[in-house]
Amino acid sequence: MAASGARLHLVTPVWNRSTRGIRGLSRAVGPEGSQKKGRSLLQFLADRFYDVQALREYLLRKQVLTVHQKNRPFTYIQERFGPHVAGVYFILKQGGAVKFQGKEWIRSNARGHFPLDFVTFQAVPVEAVDASGCAINYQGLDSLLALKELQSLWLQRCPHVDDWCLSRLHPLANSLQELSLAGCPRISERGLACLHHLQNLRRLDISDLPAVSNPGLTQILVEEMLPSCEVLGADWAQGLKSGPEEQSRDTASPIPA
Amino acid sequence: MLRRALRLGLGRGPLSRGLGTHRGDSTLDQNGKLSEIKKKIQSVLPGGAWNPLYNTSHLPPEHSDVVIVGGGVIGLSVAYWLKRLEKRRGAIRVLVVERDHTYSRASTVLSVGGIRQQFSVPENIQLSLFSIEFLRNINEYLAVVDDPPLDIQFNPAGYLLLASEKGAAVMESNVKVQRQEGAKVCLMSPEQLRNKFPWINTEGVALASYGMEHEGWFDPWCLLQGLRRKVQSMGVLFCHGEVTRFVSSSSHAVTTSGEEVTLKRIHEVHVKRDHSLEYQPVECAIVINAAGAWSGQIAELAGVGKGPPGTLQGTRLPVELRKRYVYFWHCPQGPGLETPFVIDASGAYFRREGLGNNYLGGCSPTEEEEPDPGNLEVDHDFFQNKVWPPLAQRVPAFETLKVRNAWAGYYDYNTFDQNGVVGPHPLVVNMYFATGFSGHGLQQAPAVGRAVAEMVLDGHFQTINLSPFLFNRFYLGVKVQEHNII
Ligand SMILES: Cc1cc2nc3c(=O)[nH]c(=O)nc-3n(C[C@H](O)[C@H](O)[C@H](O)COP(=O)(O)OP(=O)(O)OC[C@H]3O[C@@H](n4cnc5c(N)ncnc54)[C@H](O)[C@@H]3O)c2cc1C
Secondary structure (H helix, E strand, O other), rough: HHHHHHHOOOHHHHHHHHHHHHHHHHHHOOOOHHHOOOOOOOHHHHOOOHHHHHHHHHHHHHHHHHHHOOOOOHHHHHHHHHHHHHHHHHHHHOOOOEEOOOOEEEEOOOOOOOHHHHHHHHHOOOEEOOOOOOOOOOOOOOHHHOOOOOOEEEEOOOOEEHHHHOOOOOHOOOOOEEEOOOOOOEEOOHHHHHHHHOOOEEEEEEOOOOOOOOOOHHHHHHHHHHHEEEOOHOOOOOOOOHHHHHHHHHHOOOOOO | OHHHHHHHHHHHHHHHOOOOOHHOOOHHHHHHHHHHHHHHHHHOOOOOOOOOOOOOOOOOOEEEEEEEEEEOHHOOOOOOOOHOOOOOOOOOOOEEEEEOOOOOOOOOHHHOOOOOOOOOHHHHHHHHHHHHHHHHHHHHHHOOOOOOOOOOOOOOOOOEEEOHHHHHHHHHHHHHHHHHOOOOEEEEEEHHHHHHHHOOOOOOOEEEEEEEOOOOOOHHHHHHHHHHHHHHHOOOOEEEEEEEEEEEEEEEOOOOOOEEEHHHHHHEEEEEOOOOOOOOOOEEEEEEEEHHHHHHHHHOOOOOOOOOOOOOOOOOOEEEEEEEEEEEEEEEOOOOOOOOOOOOOOOOEEEEEEOOOOEEEEEEEOOHHHOOOOOOOOHHHHHHHHHHHHHHHHHHHHHHHHHEEEEEEEEEOOOOOOOOOOEEEEOEEOEEEEOOOOOOHHHHHHHHHHHHHHHHHOOOOOOOOOOHHHHHHHOOOOOOOOOOOO
């Protein structure tokens, strides 16, 4: 058979060359790429036993699931009291704070409890939300976007707020005047570019964003894009480390004139 | 134990039914035995990728349930979904054959990375919506334990399509369809356009449509590498080589209308290695044609289109190489951070690239202007004559710009209707297509991979019904009418 006669030869030198090429590539992208020096015991076991591998994959999935669960909408409340109340409930449940127009800030106490009398404020617009440090993500924004009259939004140090989330803020364009994204680890200049939809912004805090590759230039470009907005960037944050946070917690009227 | 296994392997003849025995050569034989021993040892000892002797993972296996021709983004996505949707872990063996592991000519890495929902055919919109969800959750879909998360570098800047008076009515009806499918697209008048993007000259623009969410551009290389890393961890095999031949058998059948047809089934794929005249046959049950711009040739190898003209047998896969240029320029006074992916009514397009006032763009030539696809050289006159004039008219700041770089890539161009071909061939019964995307294949890859996997595993489409994209349409002459081909 001619076909079988021409089958593979294993040791031609040319082959060895290309073999190395392939292996080199797979090392760069494949699982071998993770063979670092300081491996954990789990990693060591995982390389040898499939069950450990499966366990670790499960743990990885679990992490993701927890965030998803925290961001599920409260459908029951939504049906009973409308999206407005459900949005407020969602923020409070996450550990954030909410301010209805002309009222005091509402926030949960140390044990996660909060007064439920806001249910009666259905006709009162929410003017400010402080979700700093909350686990809110892309899905969770659904609840937030129900608050159509929102003027101030603080999303400082939110671990799951990313560029995709920023691309969803445009429905708030008519009302939103103040936005703080300081310290969000996953926001880059690519997401900041979408903020041009928010033409009513008067104050924007983009300090301390580690994923922004070029903070100085980015700030200038954001200022050009939003000419009537005061943009707080890198150097501003250095002098006033805890400034924006205190302000968000304590000021009754968070929008400086 | 190791020594015993070694002795076992070397001692017994039948065990070394490896690659080596196809030739009488003694060194080869030894090597064949070694790989056999290695397999033996691996089967005795617990653990996965432990390589006691040396690595032969670059060689194609002798059998694989599915052979995917082409390791671009489409091929890898099919591999991913096959493994993900398989009923039991390790139920199907998947082999991806790619002839160029540097991807130097693959469309995937030469594309401009755009994703949009501004199409006119509902299926195209659905594919893109599925893909954007995939990209957004890419670190859930493509997570690999111990590997760093992927950064797909998505720029959610939106697409801005401009229409002249002639095209305005079509644009309006397209946007209606897009909204129905769930895309976030809005229409803008020239006045609104000027307010939002003062750098645009709206002369000759009657209407614009602008994607508010889910549209923009991303890094195709990152998607490709992420898929590759993931499918490797799922047990998909890779092989570096070129598919040169299919061995198939045929049988005759009569259709309900009394027509006699020849059904073909591929049994073996021949994979030729680089710099070598030899090839390795791989026995397989299913072949996926994901060879991008070269998929027409692969179809021909399988006998598609070899028959009297006008019959199903004589219907070719109408996918060709078409050369497209991308130019990269710098313009200090150019539009800022808010710049979307702009597609002018003339067909010329551009988008921002990074922060330094850099842009990239191009334009598809007319049928008469099609350049020779024999090489990937760039025609700089094309920019001067065809791309620059409409763009400088639209964005006056572009009158002063400096081209810094340019490249060319191949569209997997479907000459029939510029849309994807997805699903099995009616006569070569175990060849499935995933090709012909003509400039929007990157953004459809995650969804198309799933559709093909569903077709292979369940026999029909489930998530998105892609039956309008089946091969049959070339024979029946039914075009998928997409207005927004760029
Ligand atoms: C300039 C340009 C801009 C584009 N812009 C966009 C865009 O903005 N958005 C978008 O969605 N799409 C875009 N595209 C289209 C997109 O790139 C393609 O549709 C998509 O990448 C196709 O993927 P693929 O995997 O089928 O092809 P490829 O990436 O070309 O992969 C096919 C692979 O098959 C291999 N192969 C071929 N023949 C054989 C063989 N016989 N044996 C083994 N291997 C073989 C090739 O080496 C190649 O690597 C653009 C394309 C170009 C050229």
